[in-house]
Amino acid sequence: MGQVLSVLDLQRVYEVKRSVFSVQKEMINALNGVSLELDRGKTIGIVGESGSGKSTLARCILLLERPDSGTILFMGRDLLSITREELKTLRKQMQIIFQDPYSSLNPRKKVFDAIAEPLLFHRMVDKKEAKDRVIEILKDVGLDESFVNKYPHEMSGGQRQRVAIGRSLTTEPALIIADEPVSSLDVSIQSQIVNLFLDIKDRADIAMLFVSHDLNVVRFISDEIMVMYRGRVVETGTKDEVFLNPLHPYTKMLINAAKGKFFKKEGEDFFDKDRGCSYYARCEERKDSCCDSVPRLTGSKEHMTACFRES
Amino acid sequence: MQLLDVTDLNTSFFADGNVIRAVDGVSFSVSKSETFGLVGESGCGKTMTALSVMRLVQPPGRIVKGQVVFEGKDLLSLSEREMEKIRGGRIGMIFQEPMSALNPVFRVGEQISEALMIHKDVDKKEARGRVIELLKQVGFDEPEKRYTQYPHQLSGGQRQRILIGIAISCGPSLVIADEPTTALDVATESQIINLLQDLVNDSAMSMIFITHNLNITRKFCRRIGIMYAGRMLEQNSVDDFFKEPLHPYSKGLLSSIYGLMGDQKRLTAIPGSVPKLAELPQGCTFHPRCPYAMPVCREEEPIIKEMGKGQWVRCYLY
Numbered sequence: 001m002g003q004v005l006s007v008l009d010l011q012r013v014y015e016v017k018r019s020v021f022s023v024q025k026e027m028i029n030a031l032n033g034v035s036l037e038l039d040r041g042k043t044i045g046i047v048g049e050s051g052s053g054k055s056t057l058a059r060c061i062l063l064l065e066r067p068d069s070g071t072i073l074f075m076g077r078d079l080l081s082i083t084r085e086e087l088k089t090l091r092k093q094m095q096i097i098f099q100d101p102y103s104s105l106n107p108r109k110k111v112f113d114a115i116a117e118p119l120l121f122h123r124m125v126d127k128k129e130a131k132d133r134v135i136e137i138l139k140d141v142g143l144d145e146s147f148v149n150k151y152p153h154e155m156s157g158g159q160r161q162r163v164a165i166g167r168s169l170t171t172e173p174a175l176i177i178a179d180e181p182v183s184s185l186d187v188s189i190q191s192q193i194v195n196l197f198l199d200i201k202d203r204a205d206i207a208m209l210f211v212s213h214d215l216n217v218v219r220f221i222s223d224e225i226m227v228m229y230r231g232r233v234v235e236t237g238t239k240d241e242v243f244l245n246p247l248h249p250y251t252k253m254l255i256n257a258a259k260g261k262f263f264k265k266e267g268e269d270f271f272d273k274d275r276g277c278s279y280y281a282r283c284e285e286r287k288d289s290c291c292d293s294v295p296r297l298t299g300s301k302e303h304m305t306a307c308f309r310e311s
Numbered sequence: 312m313q314l315l316d317v318t319d320l321n322t323s324f325f326a327d328g329n330v331i332r333a334v335d336g337v338s339f340s341v342s343k344s345e346t347f348g349l350v351g352e353s354g355c356g357k358t359m360t361a362l363s364v365m366r367l368v369q370p371p372g373r374i375v376k377g378q379v380v381f382e383g384k385d386l387l388s389l390s391e392r393e394m395e396k397i398r399g400g401r402i403g404m405i406f407q408e409p410m411s412a413l414n415p416v417f418r419v420g421e422q423i424s425e426a427l428m429i430h431k432d433v434d435k436k437e438a439r440g441r442v443i444e445l446l447k448q449v450g451f452d453e454p455e456k457r458y459t460q461y462p463h464q465l466s467g468g469q470r471q472r473i474l475i476g477i478a479i480s481c482g483p484s485l486v487i488a489d490e491p492t493t494a495l496d497v498a499t500e501s502q503i504i505n506l507l508q509d510l511v512n513d514s515a516m517s518m519i520f521i522t523h524n525l526n527i528t529r530k531f532c533r534r535i536g537i538m539y540a541g542r543m544l545e546q547n548s549v550d551d552f553f554k555e556p557l558h559p560y561s562k563g564l565l566s567s568i569y570g571l572m573g574d575q576k577r578l579t580a581i582p583g584s585v586p587k588l589a590e591l592p593q594g595c596t597f598h599p600r601c602p603y604a605m606p607v608c609r610e611e612e613p614i615i616k617e618m619g620k621g622q623w624v625r626c627y628l629y
Binding site: 213 | 496523564577578580600
């Protein structure tokens, strides 16, 4: 079976107070009809600036928070309708790697415990075998035996991220969600970790969602790209299509900004609910009619965009 | 004559009987209306260098040795009083995190006025007029409205522009920008860089631009200094640096970046990790990670050598 994950029309709304004292609440659509399909061995890169819903999407897929509506099919099972027990066994198959390995590793646990915990919890090894397995995993992520007894504070950022990656590999997952995994690392370490991700991808045939705001990294690592803006997918397609032939004005802007072409224009961040295209305020190519309705994703399977200019 | 001349600057931290040399023998100079990029990974001493120039190093840290000559004055021998006139007056500073650099309980307009009232001896009314001008200059469409807003009402990019406004309010001849765009999105980042570029071009101001992002320096700076473990490893013009970097560390950094943009299957990474300042290797600080390391690199640290054409490098290969 090729498909690992299929997400359909995911919605997640947050209520926020307008100010500290106000009674009125504002609804913010953190995810607004997001769909995606991910096959075994493939990587989808999700890009967008902060507040675009990238992390919310990652968290919703893992049910770290519950989406308000939509469907998540993981290995053919509907995550939103299965029992807790079933979910627990499925969880083994999906793992997440966070941005900051220092806060995702327990400061009081040695590397051995951090990696052995999921192994023992899911009864994949018994206590005697655990040590050998942990050393094996450490080797896979480029660390030697001596790390077994280290605490997080004794390691550098890159080494900690290696441990976090190792831990996510322990249960031999079918899906790894990496939420800005290289953003907090220095340039020289970043390339080491990017290489590690490539190794993992090749070796284990794992499906991966790679969330990042760094377009160059995403481009390097992904097969497909999904561009998000304000909770919506504005463009999606194969890596080459999206990078060489971007359709949505937002994608074009991001790519230019990453190349170091700078922009003058600043749009006031207005938030006119669901009327009109959410990128209207900042769009370089807007028309008056863009204000009237929300553009839908259209196009071929290789390349889709949500922009009136293209439809 | 150079606007700023830093010679053999040493700043150390003294804790529990240990001496940690955060800045070790750093020399560089910035000429008039030049943008100098100070680049390096976290903990390499670039921020500490900037703080030392401004004499803002807090105990247990101390400037141990060196000379900082700015507009013909040795800043390290000035009294605290005289130094206060320089800070914010002749040298402006922009920090990385705009939210923590602004006071949350004062209106942003007042925070810009404050600098003007201290350094330029103007009253509140006059200051207000100048601030409105400044707000326009840093790209706000409705300066009167912005004047009365509080930091929390502004976005990250807008806050950063307020800080830029404060930094340039007194017409400084040098602005030190410490990772001013690191906390921002790509799009906002490009706006801020644009703004800084305009300001430098229009007002003959010099700038020290501290960053870990080499791509930005390429667009924005004329000269560049690469720092590693408290030392300056290379100084070069941006054009030459991107064509042919000298130090092996610079080569590694550049290939990490170019690799991401190219078609190769894997990145050429610099092996190992940045050493801790407390446990530096003997010899050249970079030798454990260096592909060109020779026996001599393990023994003694190379001195920084002038190559001509405004190039300096700290490496035995040259």
